[in-house]
Amino acid sequence: MRPADLAREHGLSTQAVRNYEQDGFLPPAARTASGYRIYTEVHASALRAFLALVAAYGHSTAGGVMNAVHNNDLDRALTLVDRGHAQLLRDRETLDTVRKAIGHLTSAPEPSGPVRTIGELAHRLGVTAATVRAWERAGILAPERNPATGYRVFRATDVRDAELAHLLRRGGYPLEHIATVVDQVRTAGGTDSLAEALVTWQEKLTARGLAMLDAAGLLSAHWRARSWPAAGRSRPTPEEVLPASP
Incomplete structure (x- = not known):
């Protein structure tokens, strides 16, 4: 895929897609011999997850989650997600x-x-x-x-x-x-x-809660997608995707 292919799905500019890659919200793209970026379905899933996380948790937390995922720090990513859910719970308690x-x-x-x-x-x-x-x-x-x-x-x-x-x-x-x-x-x-x-x-709280559900599904899909590149690997088992229980 080209940057324009990713951008078109979400109504973004191609520069925005490049910026997201530069900030670590998307994994690094391969380059052609002439220097053009090559994006794959993994990058597409990353962009979907990031934008869903922005809607659910805000830009800062979304960026932190995606950086953690692309640094293979799943615990850090899940901690940020958990904090977002804790904040939503506090907001619900305040409303009550x-x-x-x-x-x-x-x-x-x-x-x-x-x-x-x-x-x-x-x-x-x-x-x-x-x-x-x-x-x-x-x-x-x-x-x-x-x-x-x-x-x-x-x-x-x-x-x-x-x-x-x-x-x-x-x-x-x-x-x-x-x-x-x-x-x-x-x-x-x-x-x-x-x-x-x-x-x-x-x-608003209900919408945020639903956005968190949507983001969770897309983030999980991206974690799985990036865990098994097409070259030479089969679909991972649940044990490969999720950390082992203590």
């Missing part, structure tokens, strides 16, 4: 946490009322001012400052975020996790908007 938290908060009116000081907010929640400051340092809260006094002022949305943080903290969630959840609420524009956005969020 947000659903539960939003369900709790939307059972009562949205926080409203006068601007509060840090002491008033702490008293409302039954925590210390130091705890509120710790939430601010973690990125959970982002209060404004009174330009005259420099003191923190907490508006209705800040009170909402603090109540959500307090709820999740009681549930044992770490501050980093809570910051992610609160950021989702802020980005959506409030709990009502976030409740609507959860459907889209779920769809």
Whole structure:
């Protein structure tokens, strides 16, 4: 095959295919006497696997997996894949946490009322001012400052975020996790908007999970394809393809 043959299947430029080979995402191509690259079905399977991995895990992880495969480091490749699945699981857990938290908060009116000081907010929640400051340092809260006094002022949305943080903290969630959840609420524009956005969020997680399944099949096919060049070898047995059990 020529670079154009590989590129055409995926709507890529021939330069992109060359770049992928240079970066190790495709195995090195043989050359003709005149210096032209010669690609084979192994290169085609590598390109399919790489592009599927990009859709499932992102460009960086996809490149790392393919480099590991072409360096015969299957354990490294599988470790990167496992990390991607672990991240997807964490995202699903975050989504579940947000659903539960939003369900709790939307059972009562949205926080409203006068601007509060840090002491008033702490008293409302039954925590210390130091705890509120710790939430601010973690990125959970982002209060404004009174330009005259420099003191923190907490508006209705800040009170909402603090109540959500307090709820999740009681549930044992770490501050980093809570910051992610609160950021989702802020980005959506409030709990009502976030409740609507959860459907889209779920769809994205489902799409990513399906992309991981597709990528796994293509990566496995490529690992097998590159394990038995056509010259003089028969199809490998499962024992040849997979590492032996300890």
